[in-house]
Amino acid sequence: MLSTPYRPVLRHPLLRRVLPGLAVSALGDGMSIVAISWLALQLAPDGARGAWVAAAVAAYSLPSALGGVLLRRYLRGRSGAQLAGWNATLRGAALGAIVVAYGAGVLHTWLYVALLAVSSLLAAWGSAGRYTLVAELLPREHHLAANGVLTAIGEFATIVGPPLAGLLIGWTNAAVVIALDAASFAVLAATYRLAMPRTQPTSQPADPDTSEKIGHTTDPSGSEANGRTQRGLLALSFGFFLLFGPFYAAMPIHIADELHAPATLLGVYYTAFGIGAVVGGLGSAFLRRLPLWPAMTGIVVAFGAAMLPLGLGAPAVVSLPAFAVAGLCWAPYLSTVMALFQRTTPPDRLPQVLAAFGSITVIAVPLGTAIGGPLVTAFGAGRTLLLSAIAMMVLGVIAASGMILQPTGKVREEPHPDGY
Template identity: 60%
Template sequence: MPPETVTSRFPRSSPYWPVVSHPLLRRVLPGLAVSALGDGMALIAVTWLALQLAPSGQRGTWTAIAVAAYTLPSAAGTMVFGRYLSGRGGAQLARWDAILRAAALAAIPAAHLVGALSIGLYVAFLAAASLLRSWGSAGRFTLVAELLPERHHLPANAVLGIIGDAATIIGPPLAGILISWVGPVWVIAIDAATFAVLALTYRLAVPAERNTGPTNTATSRTAGFGIIRHNRSLLGLLALAFGFFLLFGPFYVAMPILITEDLHASATTLGLYYTAFGAGSLLGGLATGYLHRWQLWPTTIGIVIGFGVAMLPLGLDTPVGLSLPAFALAGLIWAPYMSTSMALFQRTTTTKRPQALAANSAVTVLAVPLGTMLGGPLTAGIGARQTLLLCAAATIALGVVAAGLALLPHKPSATDDHPPLAGRANERLPDPDVHSDSGAVRR
């Protein structure tokens, strides 16, 4: 039998093999895994240190401010640094984000050593660490698009998601152990060290980009938002993502109240729900790479609808024995969303991809905190279970509306790189076996 007709065996038959065997990506992935583990530990350490530093009676307020400070300034960073970061390659953007986060987080234990760490200074350091967060995310997905042909984008995005999901399962309990030994400030020091490792990985593993400066054309700080605004496909995708994440935000408020007040259960039960969601999400991430032959727009919209359906038992008067596996199913359905939506962004943007990805990240990073803030008055007004039911139903409605828009005929505009959301529901993806750039590496 000729060699080319022999069916590849696992792991070479896996859609992940071209990603993990890529000569550059296989050197970057270990650094990403180390950094993700550090950030998984920071999920606990950031809030725990805020509780220790905050004045008595203001711990809840300062903890919320600290958590927000570690994410929300990235939206401002997208606009503030937009003009200066235009034209940078994916690895360079991701490396600069890692350098800034390593330096800002390292300043926290340094200030602690000299006795100068206050809650205000702590929040300021967290805010500084997050300024390039959107650009770092854009850099990672841009690097994937630069190095791999289009058919491998979805599995590569899934690998990034799997690394993050595994870190959120391993990181928090590991942080709990370390905090009991050395305290939260030194867990944050470890997180800083992991970002230093990541920055060094990008520097050594990926050749220096040729275009290391801004483009010679004038670039607006909001160029990424302009790209999205003038491309109906990207605008529809961003609106779908924002609504999806916004409607998930109230969960963080309603779920603990549902467990304690409605079910009269302990924190252990709440932990079981988190573990179930995390386990389902990890399985969903592992399965995402095998969706590369699926049509991306219907898949992405189907995820939104399916997630809302899986969340319905939480809002209905169902026993834990039913709602717990349903929540695990919700995690499994949730997991592929970021990978499929990023794959759509990667293939729809050809020029100024980092700016568009950074703008997308800046908007979506606001969605969950805004939804969480919305969850407070909602839960107080209609109750925790009703809030969860409302959000689940609204998520289903959001997906149904997106599906309806996808079926409407649309005449592409001159500014669209690809046909927009409308009219793409029946799009057929290129056959991986006959793709024009089969085996090519984009740099």
């Protein structure tokens, strides 16, 4: 990998200190996917277990949207390492408090959900901090590769973390897994504190020629085109994640009721998706020679096309590889979006813009899942999957058409210092 576009990322003297902490924390978060809902099942009273599991899962993510908006006044102007470190500290402390309360025998459902909500309050800022740190430390020709590494770490953890959590819960209990997640965030917080310099890194300036690289013309300052690009990114991403939401509602029912298959098949589908996502995350850097906005809209269309076999009722021998291809398309999307934000946003505003992006998109998938429930009831799981796939393809085509209809400047290739 050292002869690839990832060499400058892995050899950077500061990033290579942070990446192990990110990997440890991602693994802890991957395990928590199972542990949080399982502990909620243990704590909830009979007859309300489903509601409390849903509340716990929502509390571990949705408050980040609130924090992204309400805390903007207090967190703007902070460095990427500060924002990411503060999020890791809060996550570790709140999850640790859950473990302490459980050990003391005083953890009840309301306290559990409240502590989960506190733990996620800075999550949008933590994500913004990670990608801001990339923009602070690396020249922009290496942003896509670094974003791809971050994505691949997270996707790999979602493959390894859940089965590992299942084993640990079987040997011990869910609180032990949450304790390990808290410890992983403590490791990450210490990494940011000790590995990064006390002085704020010098940010890369916003690129005045970015609009040409992504397929837009610009006024002399570039601000109008960049603002239009950022609004387009938010709209396209919200629509993409919203349309992905119904898959979470439809897939289990499709597997159980329409295919009459066991839950293990559902796990195989998600594993295939995760493997594809890891490969796609590592392949993100090779999109750098393409104009990023057309590449991103193409990803949306390709993702919808890869989901079509599921909606059309294709056998698993066809739909399973297609689902892996969908994962292959999924991972580069986030890396590409972040690269566009990094290129079009002034350094002092980048954390705020990325936190706003996180606040908007974190709502989209749960909202889409909620919409998916009535769709499954009305049309069936298979048709809901088909409708979502077609809608994604239409969204990508509309976004691409909007880009094509605008006058475009000459696309300038970025130099490749290492010759790749």
